Structure formats: C-alpha cells, structure tokens
Amino acid sequence: MAAPAVAGTFEGLPAERELLWGFTRPQLWALGLMAAFFLVAPFFLYPVFLMKVLCFALFACAFNLLIGYVGLLSFGHAAYFGMGAYLAGHAAKVWGATPEVAILIAGLTGMVLGFCIGSLAIRRQGIYFAMITLAMAQMIYFFCLQAPFTGGEDGIQAIPRGQAFGLIDLGNDMAMYWFTAIIFFAGFLFVHRVVHSPFGMVLKAIRENEARAISLGYRTDDYKLMAFVISATLSGIAGGTKAIVFGIATLTDVFWTMSGEVVLMSLVGGLGTLFGPVAGAAIIITMQNYLAEFGAWVTVIQGVIFIVCVLAFRRGVVGEIGRALKARL
Numbered sequence: 001m002a003a004p005a006v007a008g009t010f011e012g013l014p015a016e017r018e019l020l021w022g023f024t025r026p027q028l029w030a031l032g033l034m035a036a037f038f039l040v041a042p043f044f045l046y047p048v049f050l051m052k053v054l055c056f057a058l059f060a061c062a063f064n065l066l067i068g069y070v071g072l073l074s075f076g077h078a079a080y081f082g083m084g085a086y087l088a089g090h091a092a093k094v095w096g097a098t099p100e101v102a103i104l105i106a107g108l109t110g111m112v113l114g115f116c117i118g119s120l121a122i123r124r125q126g127i128y129f130a131m132i133t134l135a136m137a138q139m140i141y142f143f144c145l146q147a148p149f150t151g152g153e154d155g156i157q158a159i160p161r162g163q164a165f166g167l168i169d170l171g172n173d174m175a176m177y178w179f180t181a182i183i184f185f186a187g188f189l190f191v192h193r194v195v196h197s198p199f200g201m202v203l204k205a206i207r208e209n210e211a212r213a214i215s216l217g218y219r220t221d222d223y224k225l226m227a228f229v230i231s232a233t234l235s236g237i238a239g240g241t242k243a244i245v246f247g248i249a250t251l252t253d254v255f256w257t258m259s260g261e262v263v264l265m266s267l268v269g270g271l272g273t274l275f276g277p278v279a280g281a282a283i284i285i286t287m288q289n290y291l292a293e294f295g296a297w298v299t300v301i302q303g304v305i306f307i308v309c310v311l312a313f314r315r316g317v318v319g320e321i322g323r324a325l326k327a328r329l
Contacts, residue, residue, distance in 0.1 A: 060277030062234035068272035071207035076137030082254025084236030085243035110236020118228035155250030270316025
C-alpha cells in the first residue's frame with residue numbers, strides 16, 4: 001500500500017495510462033510486433049540464430065532490471081550466466097536431467113550466487129559496487145577454470161537437448177526454438193510484472209532518490225538485494241537455456257567480456273526501457289553473426305557503433321524512438 005505514495009512522491013516516475021496487464025498502448029503495440037516477429041521469423045531466418053538472440057535478450061532484460069530500474073551497475077553478470085550454463089549442461093549430460101529441470105537448476109544456481117554476491121555487494125555504491133561484482137565474477141571464472149566438472153578450457157561439450165517434459169524432442173531445431181521462445185516470453189513478462197508492481201515502484205524510487213526512500217521508512221538494502229537476486233536468477237536461466245540450445249558451456253560464458261557484452265546490449269537498446277534490452281541484444285548478436293567474416297575487426301566495428309549510439313542516441317535506440325513518439329503525440 002505504501003508503494004503508490006512513493007511513486008507520487010518522486011518526480012520523473014512514469015504516469016502513463018495502463019490498459020492491459022500494466023502495458024500502455026504503445027507498449028501493447030510493441031509487444032504485438034515483437035510477438036509477431038518471433039512467430040514468423042523462424043520460417044525465414046535460421047532458428048539457431050534466433051534462439052541465440054532470445055537467450056541473450058533474456059540475459060539483457062535481467063541485467064536491465066538491475067541497472068535500468070534500480071540504478072546498480074554490475075560488471076559481474078557473466079558469473080550467473082556462465083554458472084547457469086555449466087550447471088544446466090552438467091545436469092543434462094551427467095545427471096540425465098530433462099531440459100526443463102536442467103534450466104531450473106541453472107536458475108537456482110543464479111539465485112544462490114546472486115544472494116551470496118549481492119549480500120556483499122549492495123553494501124557499497126557506485127564504482128565500489130561495480131568493482132566488487134567484477135572481482136567476485138573473476139573468482140567464479142577461476143573456479144570454473146579449475147573445477148573438474150566444468151571441463152576446464154574444453155568446457156562441457158555434447159550437452160544433449162533431450163525431451164521437454166519427456167514428450168517433446170528438442171533435437172528438432174523448430175521444437176527447440178518454440179521451447180526457447182516460451183522461456184524468453186515468460187521471463188520478459190515476469191520482468192514487466194516486477195517493474196510495474198508496488199515492489200517495482202519502490203525500486204524506481206530508490207533509483208531516483210535513495211535517501212528519500214530511506215526517510216520514508218523503506219529498507220532499501222533489502223529491496224536492492226531482492227532485485228539483485230531476481231536479476232541473477234533470470235541470468236542463470238538465460239545461460240542454462242543457451243547451453244541446452246548449443247550443446248556446450250565454456251569459459252567464454254563466465255568470462256568478464258560476457259558482462260561487457262550485456263552492458264553494451266542494454267546501452268544500445270536503451271536503459272530503463274522494457275523493449276530496449278531485446279532490441280540491443282538483437283542488434284549486437286546480428287552484428288556478431290553477420291560481421292564474423294571480418295575476424296578481429298568485429299570488435300572494432302562494435303566499438304564504433306557503440307560510440308555512435310552513445311553520441312547520437314543518448315537514451316538508446318528504443319529510448320529515442322519512445323521520446324520521438326511522445327513528442328509527436
């Protein structure tokens with residue numbers, strides 16, 4: 001009951017009219033277009049490419065929940081993504097777990113890691129928070145490098161896709177695509193519900209003015225920790241899904257550059273926007289896929305595009321589109 005009061009207290013919080021399930025009219029149009037695209041796309045584009053986009057879009061949405069709505073910049077999200085991939089792969093290959101159980105284990109792995117690292121990190125702010133998350137993620141990386149079950153530099157290979165719920169053979173790319181799409185949309189709608197709940201309004205209040213939120217009686221550290229754990233859980237699910245899709249989990253998934261990629265996706269798409277991380281993930285993954293022939297120059301090209309986006313699209317691609325539409329209405 002207290003969250004609406006906070007929402008009215010802090011300037012700059014959205015006051016748009018919600019029509020259905022917390023979506024505004026432009027968001028419903030965007031949701032419809034996104035759903036239509038992912039329904040039609042596998043008949044025209046390579047399903048494995050689309051599955052990669054969906055996995056990283058969920059990862060970016062999880063990261064954006066933390067930085068876009070709470071204002072916490074984490075440089076260690078690769079830890080949850082990578083460990084989710086490793087545990088899902090190990091569960092599916094060694095324990096014989098079905099894909100949905102393996103992905104659930106990946107989410108639980110992200111949850112536990114998120115709670116442990118978040119409990120330590122949220123005691124600090126700004127650059128200190130970011131550096132703690134980076135340091136902890138590097139510890140996870142070196143653990144994965146040495147742990148027997150991860151396969152070291154070889155990783156876990158030949159991870160079976162198995163049968164979802166013992167009925168659907170995910171060895172077929174189209175079946176795996178629809179399975180992945182369902183996971184993505186479930187995660188996407190969950191993030192939307194969190195953001196537009198009373199809990200989410202408190203998170204936005206903390207982002208706008210944490211001192212005032214504290215003065216109103218909110219235990220902001222608890223709210224930030226809960227948001228951190230939710231973000232880590234979804235990151236683990238994204239990593240686990242990616243491992244099942246591609247049948248491999250490697251050190252790349254847990255290396256610090258993976259944290260950098262998800263930051264880039266969120267910034268290019270638009271921080272604090274619902275659809276920004278999805279657009280950002282699609283842009284970055286498309287670049288990596290279709291510019292692969294340029295080899296090491298891909299990183300340089302990405303850097304140039306990132307600079308252009310920061311200079312020309314201060315709010316990200318989706319953020320600038322949203323601003324332009326509001327200006328015209």
